[in-house]
Amino acid sequence: MELQVDVQVRGAATWWEVAAAEWRPAHLAAWAAGYLRCEWVTASHSGDFRLVSHLTGPPGVLVVATALDGDSADSVAGIFPSADFHEREVRQMFGIRFAGAADARPAFDVDFGGHPLRRDFPLTPRQAQPWPGSHEPEGKAGRRAVLPPGVNPEWSR
Amino acid sequence: MRHASIALHSASCTSCMLCVRECPDWCITVSAHTQDDPSAPAYSNARRPSQTKVLDAFTIDFGHCMWCGICLEVCPFDALFWSESALPEPTERDALVLDRDGLESLLPGARRSDGSAAPQLGDPPSGRRKRQ
Numbered sequence: 012m013e014l015q016v017d018v019q020v021r022g023a024a025t026w027w028e029v030a031a032a033e034w035r036p037a038h039l040a041a042w043a044a045g046y047l048r049c050e051w052v053t054a055s056h057s058g059d060f061r062l063v064s065h066l067t068g069p070p071g072v073l074v075v076a077t078a079l080d081g082d083s084a085d086s087v088a089g090i091f092p093s094a095d096f097h098e099r100e101v102r103q104m105f106g107i108r109f110a111g112a113a114d115a116r117p118a119f120d121v122d123f124g125g126h127p128l129r130r131d132f133p134l135t136p137r138q139a140q141p142w143p144g145s146h147e148p149e150g151k152a153g154r155r156a157v158l159p160p161g162v163n164p165e166w167s168r
Numbered sequence: 169m170r171h172a173s174i175a176l177h178s179a180s181c182t183s184c185m186l187c188v189r190e191c192p193d194w195c196i197t198v199s200a201h202t203q204d205d206p207s208a209p210a211y212s213n214a215r216r217p218s219q220t221k222v223l224d225a226f227t228i229d230f231g232h233c234m235w236c237g238i239c240l241e242v243c244p245f246d247a248l249f250w251s252e253s254a255l256p257e258p259t260e261r262d263a264l265v266l267d268r269d270g271l272e273s274l275l276p277g278a279r280r281s282d283g284s285a286a287p288q289l290g291d292p293p294s295g296r297r298k299r300q
Contacts, residue, residue: 137194140194142194143188143194143196143197143198144185144188144189144191144194147185148183148185148198148199148200148201148221149199149200149201149202150199157189159189159194
């Protein structure tokens with residue numbers, strides 16, 4: 012079964028862009044090609060989730076990347092045991108579930124009350140704390156309504 | 169140069185609040201009051217005296233500061249400078265919040281972007297501020 016991969020060379024690393032369904036088969040193929048160690052698995056969220064893993068081995072550095080449709084993906088911890096902790100961290104930070112993951116514990120013993128690295132996770136200290144730029148130097152509120160940098164107006168709705 | 173801290177030349181500061189608003193970590197607080205400007209020229213047809221802002225307090229919380237330099241870049245009056253002077257060694261968390269005196273004490277190590285020395289305490293403003 013042929014793997015559909017969009018291969019690019021970026022600096023010292025080879026990048027494989029694959030479809031979400033090929034996430035696990037791509038890792039099997041990477042292992043077979045000699046990339047024997049998983050250094051990192053992480054995700055990013057801007058609208059849709061992207062999943063990225065960094066693999067190394069005698070051939071060099073390989074990055075496997077995919078765009079997820081929803082918030083679930085296949086676990087590759089069966090192929091690369093070191094991916095297990097990274098998948099636990101991604102699950103806790105982004106809420107992406109990994110099918111077939113053996114360990115369902117969160118990575119960190121902290122209750123964030125949500126998935127902190129998602130785009131829509133509100134930064135509660137910024138909602139709670141008064142912004143020093145909201146008032147004029149004399150102390151009274153200014154006529155302009157300026158939002159502080161890094162605060163999304165939807166958070167206060 | 170080594171960006172060990174950020175120094176303030178308060179004679180150059182006009183309390184415009186741009187650094188306060190642009191700091192991504194909300195590290196800076198500024199308070200000032202308005203008073204009649206004694207150094208303004210007296211125009212006989214002026215309806216009211218010319219006014220100026222006098223800086224009361226200026227603090228930077230170096231416990232939150234990321235050393236991004238946005239405050240320096242956005243200051244229209246060149247009142248903030250990178251300094252090679254080390255921050256005072258803190259014995260508690262609050263000691264990392266430097267007030268105006270603490271920020272001025274970092275001026276000796278402060279440099280402009282071209283490497284020349286920044287204005288020191290008592291020097292007149294050298295940026296775009298017209299009056300002290």
